[in-house]
Amino acid sequence: MKLSARIAAPAAALVLAGLTATACAPRTSDTGAKGDEKTGTLRVWLFQEVGNKPKEKVVDAAVADFGKAHKGTKVEIEYIPVETRAQRVKAAFNDPRSAPDLIEYGNTDTAGYVKDGGLADVSAEFGAWADAKDTDPTAKQSVTVDGRIYGAPLFVGVRALYYRTDIFADLGIAAPKSQAELISTAKKIHREKPGLYGLAVGGAYTYGAMPFIWANGGELADAGGGSYRAAINSEKARKGIAAYTSLFGDDNCPAAKCAAMGGNATVTAFASGKAAMAIGGDFSHAAVEAGTVKGRYAVVPLPGVAANSVAPAFAGGNNIGVLKSSGHRTLAVDLMKSLTGKRTQAKMFDAMGFLPTYTDVRAAAAKREPFVEPFVRTLGAGAKFVPASPAWGQIDTSLILPTMFQEIVSGRKNVADASDDAAKKMDAAFADVG
Structure with missing residues (x-):
């Protein structure tokens, strides 16, 4: 890791x-x-x-x-x-x-x-x-x-979905069972309670975004012939990218505040009572227990595209x-x-x-x-892993995927252009390691 x-x-x-x-x-x-x-x-x-x-x-x-x-x-x-x-x-x-x-x-x-x-x-x-x-x-x-x-x-x-049981009870809603329901629930909560992020998301939260890509059938890269080639710009991957980036905006998690957030920041937002949902790990449990939401939350697997399915986690x-x-x-x-x-x-x-x-x-x-x-x-349900290539360290530290997400949520590029640019950078890293 x-x-x-x-x-x-x-x-x-x-x-x-x-x-x-x-x-x-x-x-x-x-x-x-x-x-x-x-x-x-x-x-x-x-x-x-x-x-x-x-x-x-x-x-x-x-x-x-x-x-x-x-x-x-x-x-x-x-x-x-x-x-x-x-x-x-x-x-x-x-x-x-x-x-x-x-x-x-x-x-x-x-x-x-x-x-x-x-x-x-x-x-x-x-x-x-x-x-x-x-x-x-x-x-x-x-x-x-x-x-x-x-x-x-x-x-x-691995990561799963933390959610506020008191907020859900107050609004008369249940934990989401599909990706579409997750997105609509997040926006409903923010609409009803504008002081809360419906679902805290981060433009720099690569490992929180990956389940959306994988759940839609996308991959980060494809292996073949002893090397990897970026697949982040495939149609299926783009569906996942679009789903994740749709959660940034004034109807859930404003891009001005959330584009720079990473995983720790999203969990902190949830633990401090600023978000009704967050994607957090088993390793986040202690931090949430130490927060203001102790005793008022539950955890379920992050839902996939189909109802009652589980999104693949990193x-x-x-x-x-x-x-x-x-x-x-x-x-x-x-x-x-x-x-x-x-x-x-x-x-x-x-x-x-x-x-x-x-x-x-x-x-x-x-x-x-x-x-x-x-x-x-x-x-x-089937967790997934990053490409087993020495290039992954370069891809990760170069912030190729966070840059892609941030370009989309800021409006500088659309999903197709941003994912194409990210794929070019990933391919250069894969080629660099041979």
Whole structure:
């Protein structure tokens, strides 16, 4: 993930060793490991969270289990502030001698890191691992490049529709069951209660807009011949773009206020009582609970085009991978399994609310915590992922899709012209990575 699946966290204390990354690192001349030591110190970089202590406890327990089975080893975990992740990963890829053995990384970065020669191929070990057989297919896809496995999923995050139960009751309306009903409901609420956004949307909220494109049968890009070609300007994709951008305007979410909003801003608008609906993740639950709408909201899957269907959601999340430069490959793979196995993911859900990537562990979590149910249902209906290309990092950081949405909602371009321009930029990025 990049941090698309959750709200990113600024700094907390350094502890035992860890990180993540979104930027692509330059390709190094030699990232191959020298040997496979069976003892010694393993270094791990993990994401630093807002309120990191619960995560530390879960990680410490996994490390302790690993230590019992691997005498003569030591594990150092470092929690890296998200803001410095790109520089740290670049340095690690460029200087294998100072690199850690494992890193936590956003799942949209897999292809880029593989191209840069940073991640080890663990296909054989993953395939023989008993836990892995219950991995959600979309989560498995997020560690797969050209049919090979480069890590293990740590958690998955998806978005669904948060809505105000008190507002809906006051207006005598029910949760929308189709995309058309979602749009008309949003505009009805704003008409009846002009102080509220009917549905908070953001011109910079790429992962909130994708379900509209996918629900209409569109794709971001098509794969073929070992490469990708933009599909954002197909007729089906344009229907989804038109549906999403129709929610910007004085009849729902004014473009002057909403065009620049990202995912965090839309969730904040909902949590603070400024919106009757918002597209938020399972990872947004704590923020909404801490807001003024606590006790006055519910969550349902974001509806698709057909009545009672579910719009495909982006499957965000994080993975843990072994660096190709690690001199402790066998130990590092075993530690990766300990940090991402079923037992650890169940504990991580209880501690942090991160959705497990194993279908059976996730089902058990949903029974313990009812708020998870609509997100599990969303995943079960079929979540989707971004193109498994190292170009995606460039496309994302270049804000190609947000620029497209903002050009449309500002009136500078129509859907056809804006999507054609976005497709040209995407194709240039795909061509640039070969």
